[in-house]
Amino acid sequence: MTTEYITVAVYLTILLVIGAVMGRFNRNLSDYVRGGAQGVWWLVGVSILMSGISAFTFTGNASAAFDAGPSMLVIYLANVLGLSAAGLVLAHRFRRTRAHTVPDIMRSRFGPSVEQFNVYVGLVLGPFGAAIQLWALAVFASSVFSLPLHATIIAIGGVVVFYSTTGGKWAVMATDFVQGMIMIPITLLLCYLALVKIGGIGSFLGYFTDPAFANDFKFVKDSGQFADNKFALQWIVVIFCMQFFGQIGIGGTHRFLSAKDGKEASKAAWLAAALMAVGTIVWFLPPMVARFIYADQVAAMGVDNPSNASYAFMAITLLPKGLLGIMIAAMFSATMSSMDTGLNNQSGAIMRNLVPRLRGVLGMEPLSDRANLFWAKLATVLLGMLVISYSLLMSSGGEIVLFDAYFIIASVVGLPISLPLLAALYIKRLPKWSYFFTTAMCLIPSAWSIIQGKLYDNPWTIQERIMWVFIFFIVGTLISMPFYRRSSEAYKKQATEFFKRMRTPIDFEKEIGVTRDYDQLNLMGNTCLIAATLLSSLFILVRAWWEAGCVAFLVGFVVVVGLLLRHGASREKRRFKAYQATHPESDSA
Numbered sequence: 001m002t003t004e005y006i007t008v009a010v011y012l013t014i015l016l017v018i019g020a021v022m023g024r025f026n027r028n029l030s031d032y033v034r035g036g037a038q039g040v041w042w043l044v045g046v047s048i049l050m051s052g053i054s055a056f057t058f059t060g061n062a063s064a065a066f067d068a069g070p071s072m073l074v075i076y077l078a079n080v081l082g083l084s085a086a087g088l089v090l091a092h093r094f095r096r097t098r099a100h101t102v103p104d105i106m107r108s109r110f111g112p113s114v115e116q117f118n119v120y121v122g123l124v125l126g127p128f129g130a131a132i133q134l135w136a137l138a139v140f141a142s143s144v145f146s147l148p149l150h151a152t153i154i155a156i157g158g159v160v161v162f163y164s165t166t167g168g169k170w171a172v173m174a175t176d177f178v179q180g181m182i183m184i185p186i187t188l189l190l191c192y193l194a195l196v197k198i199g200g201i202g203s204f205l206g207y208f209t210d211p212a213f214a215n216d217f218k219f220v221k222d223s224g225q226f227a228d229n230k231f232a233l234q235w236i237v238v239i240f241c242m243q244f245f246g247q248i249g250i251g252g253t254h255r256f257l258s259a260k261d262g263k264e265a266s267k268a269a270w271l272a273a274a275l276m277a278v279g280t281i282v283w284f285l286p287p288m289v290a291r292f293i294y295a296d297q298v299a300a301m302g303v304d305n306p307s308n309a310s311y312a313f314m315a316i317t318l319l320p321k322g323l324l325g326i327m328i329a330a331m332f333s334a335t336m337s338s339m340d341t342g343l344n345n346q347s348g349a350i351m352r353n354l355v356p357r358l359r360g361v362l363g364m365e366p367l368s369d370r371a372n373l374f375w376a377k378l379a380t381v382l383l384g385m386l387v388i389s390y391s392l393l394m395s396s397g398g399e400i401v402l403f404d405a406y407f408i409i410a411s412v413v414g415l416p417i418s419l420p421l422l423a424a425l426y427i428k429r430l431p432k433w434s435y436f437f438t439t440a441m442c443l444i445p446s447a448w449s450i451i452q453g454k455l456y457d458n459p460w461t462i463q464e465r466i467m468w469v470f471i472f473f474i475v476g477t478l479i480s481m482p483f484y485r486r487s488s489e490a491y492k493k494q495a496t497e498f499f500k501r502m503r504t505p506i507d508f509e510k511e512i513g514v515t516r517d518y519d520q521l522n523l524m525g526n527t528c529l530i531a532a533t534l535l536s537s538l539f540i541l542v543r544a545w546w547e548a549g550c551v552a553f554l555v556g557f558v559v560v561v562g563l564l565l566r567h568g569a570s571r572e573k574r575r576f577k578a579y580q581a582t583h584p585e586s587d588s589a
Helices: 002-025 029-037 041-051 060-096 102-110 112-145 149-198 201-209 233-248 250-256 262-282 285-293 295-299 306-318 323-361 369-394 402-426 434-455 462-486 489-503 517-541 545-582
Strands: none
Touching: 002 029, 002 149, 002 323, 002 517, 029 149, 029 323, 029 369, 041 149, 041 250, 041 262, 041 323, 060 233, 060 250, 060 262, 060 285, 060 306, 060 489, 102 112, 102 250, 102 323, 102 402, 102 489, 112 149, 112 306, 112 323, 112 369, 112 402, 112 434, 149 201, 149 262, 149 285, 149 306, 149 323, 149 369, 149 517, 149 545, 201 285, 233 250, 233 402, 233 462, 250 262, 250 402, 285 295, 285 306, 295 306, 306 323, 323 369, 323 517, 323 545, 402 434, 402 462, 434 462, 517 545
16 A cells, blocks of 8 residues: 555645645635635636535445445436536526625625524534544545544644645635546546446446346335335435535535636536536446445455445456555545535634624724734634544544435534525515524424434434425425515615625626636646646556556546646736736736
């Protein structure tokens, strides 16, 4: 494993360097929490993709693909359709809110009470969710790749905290892009090798009609076929709705706030949707192949819940020497890209929405740009330490059920809190108190499901809980709507202004002014070429022509992306010089 350790160490070092370099872009809190709203579509789009996946993609969800075939793909189909809806009609509206953070949008829509409530809830749930992801990745890496558990938690967490602190949102987007440029080609390569191993697409599809697999691999499972009726029709419908609404709800708006304008936000959403669609096939074909031809070997791996390791088994079995380290780095990337986004969002909410409110109550003056940056960085460090601490505590006992963990947390707390905000984005005629009323309604089935399980030993399934949360949400919203006409004129005016703002296009030159298109193209292009140079060192490890072909594909993919970005940087530089020649008064750079 020496080669793999070196590969991962070099990869983590690159991320640290990127964080340090991107720190020079930060001049104020807007730069730190939303990249100054200057992000170009391709950078924002890849960042959206990477922040939307985690270690669960290659562990818990891969386990579901191993056990149940294509049924779990409904999760990613919902993601693709949700991102497509964002690209078609929503992303540009989200960007036009002109918000720095998601709580900004909540304040504009409902006022400070909803804003503050969600900031505090986010501070409680955010680090806990990130800690679960970090713990899951560390447990997986420790059992499959023989990496030390606690050291893995501290190392990965420490790297994410460092570059998120030094570079802010710019570092988050830049590292997400680099992580994507590693993850995409290595997962494409493993998918291809898995297809070759099984004999091609025709042979792969033939297994779906094999009596040994046909029942488990049909899309809609029979009731009772899997524990808690997972993958049955009700599960598919409910999980699809939850994922889809999660993509178009207010919780996902932060992904588009860093784009330059509405047009760039829409293009970023379309790019993320396209990449997610490709990933839906690429990420989950290998564990299905593992079920078809390697089921006994996966079962004999000697790890808890072997199906969680089905994707890693395929990587260990099929990838040539040296590329396993790249795959480990790619799997690290999935969790790191979710964690860094969470840290940046939480620190932004603290400094943008919590601290100013507290200082106003105490009669203190607003902080300067320099002070805001300092305290935002300190908040990121403290939040990161909290995430790492939670993860270390979790590693001291218990066992995580990877595939179910996300849906349990989302259905008990996340969904009841987020659904009322979903309605607020699309329904104007909601009274100011409707958010708290509808949230309370949504929490009724969550609370009852817990009581049902504890007192009567008859717990609801995840899909039953989610279904009833949706029902109570609809009822709560319908009850609230008629009371809008009794709202104050000031609140009605606030609601009108909120929806008017989302319909008003952004004038980038007037509202932002300074562009960083060239910087993004140039820096990411150079980083890709440097990464490709480092990857080419893997050629010294190849022992056969097909191994050389694998390395060549990986290097070539990153080189092509790097050259395209460098070409774009050259064009942007020429365009900017021409603009300066005709607009000498402009100070844009």
